[in-house]
Amino acid sequence: MRSIWKGSIGFGLVNIPVKLYSAVQNSTLDLDMLDSRDHSHIRFLRVNEHTHKEVPYDKIVRAYKLDDDYVVLDEQDFEDASPEKTKLIEIESFVEAVDINPMYYETSYYAEPDAKNSKAYILLLEALKKTGKAGLGRFVLRNSESLCIIHPVEKALVVSRIRFAQELRSTDDLKLPDATVSKKELDMGLALIKQYTEDFDVSKFKDEYTAELLKIIKAKAKGKRPTIKKLKVAKTSSDDLYDQLMQSLNTRKGA
Template sequence: MRSIWKGSLGFGLVSIPVKLFSAVQKSSLDFDMLDGRDHSRIRFQRINEQTREEVPYDKIVKGYKLDDDYVIMNDQDFADAAPEKSKVIEIESFVDMAEVDPMFYETSYYTEPDTKTNKAYALLIQALTQSKKAGLARFVLRSTESLCIVHPVKNVLVVTTIRFGQEIRSTEDLNLPDKIEVSKKELDMGMTLITQYAEKFDVSKFKDEYSSQLLQIIKDKSKGKRATVKKLKPQAKTSSDDLYEKLMQSLKKGA
C-alpha cells in the first residue's frame, strides 16, 4: 500500500511519527462510459466556458467566489490556514466510542509508525484498549480539516474521520408523526423479538452479493450465455393489521 499522508500523532507531550494508509476499498464494480455506436470510451474534457477550448491540467487553479469575483488560492494558502494541523494529528481529548453516533462516521485510515520499535505507539494502543476510550483529534487532509477519532483495532491505531456537528442536518423539517402510544404488551413483545435476533456483530458474515452476482452476469454475457437469476421469494403477509399479532408471527418465524 502507498501512504496518503505523513506526519505525527500527538497526545500530551508525546509525538509519534506515522504514515496514513487507506483502510477501506470499494466492493462495487467500476464501469466505463462508452459510445453505444462503436463502444469507444467517452473522455471528459476540462473546457473553458468562455473560449470552449480544453484547459491543460497544469493551468487549472482553485478559486473561491467572493463579491462576484474569484480569489485564486494556491497550496501555500491552504497550508497557511492551519500550519500546525497540516502535519499533526493532535489528540485533544479522550471519549467513549459508544458516545459517537454512527451518523458522524466517514472513513478510516490505518496508521503505521516510522519504526517497528516505537514504544509510544504500543503504549497508546494498550492504554486505549484498557480504558475503552478513543482519542478525539483534528488534522488537515487534502486541504480539508477533518475531525477524527483515534482508536485501536488489534495491534493497529486507526484514524476514523467523523463529521463536524454543523454537517448533520436538523430533523426539524421532517414530517414526523405525533407521539404514538405503545402498550406494555407490544413493547415487551418487541423486546423479546430483539433478544431472539440478537447476536455478536460479525461483519465477515455479510458480502456484497449484488456486485458478485453482477460480475457473474458480466462473465456469462462475455461467453454468450444468459445468467440464471434467483427469483425473490415473496414475503409472507400477515392477515392481521394488529401490531401484537405481527410481532407474534415474527417470533414464530425466527424460532
C-alpha cells in the same frame, strides 16, 4: 500499500510519528462509460466555458467567489491556513468510544508507526483498549481540515475521519410518526430483538449485489441471460402489529 499521509499523533507531550494508509477498499465493479453506438470510451475534458477548448491540468487553479469576483488560491495559502495541522494530529480530548454516533463516521486509515522506537505507539494503543476511550482531534488531509478519532483495532491504531456537527442535517423537516405502542407490543418487540441478537461478525456478510452483477456480465459475454431471483417480500396474515410480532417470533424459532 502506499501511505497517503505522513506526520505525527500528538498525545500530551508525547509525539508519535506515523504514516496513514487507507483501511478501506471499494468492492463495487469498475464500470467504464461507453458510447452505445460504437463502444468508444467516454472522456471527460476540462473545458474553458468561453473558448470551449480543453485546459491543461497545470493551468487549472482553485478559487473562491467573493463579492462577484474570484480570489485564486495556491498551495501555500492552504498551508498557511493551518500550518500546525498539516503534519500533526493533535489529540485534544478523550471520549467514550460508545458515545460516538455512527452517523458521524466517514472513512478510516491505519496508522503505522514511523519510528524505530514504537513504545509510545504501543502505550497509546493499550491505554485506549483498557479504557474503552478514543482520542478526538483534528488534522488537514488534502487541503481540508478533518475531525477524527484515534481508536484501537487489534494491534493497530486507526484514525477515522468523522463529520463536524454542522454537517448533519436536522430532523425538523421530516414528517415523523406521533403514535404510541402498548406495553405488550413493546415487550414483544424486545423479545424479537433478543431472539435476533448475536455477536457482531461482519465477515458473515458479503457484497451479494456485486457478485450477482458479475454473474450477469459473464453470462451476457457468452450470449446468455441468467435466471433472476424473484424478490421475496415478508408477509403476515394480519395487519395487527402484535400479531405480526408474534408470527415473527414463531418464524425465527422455526428457523
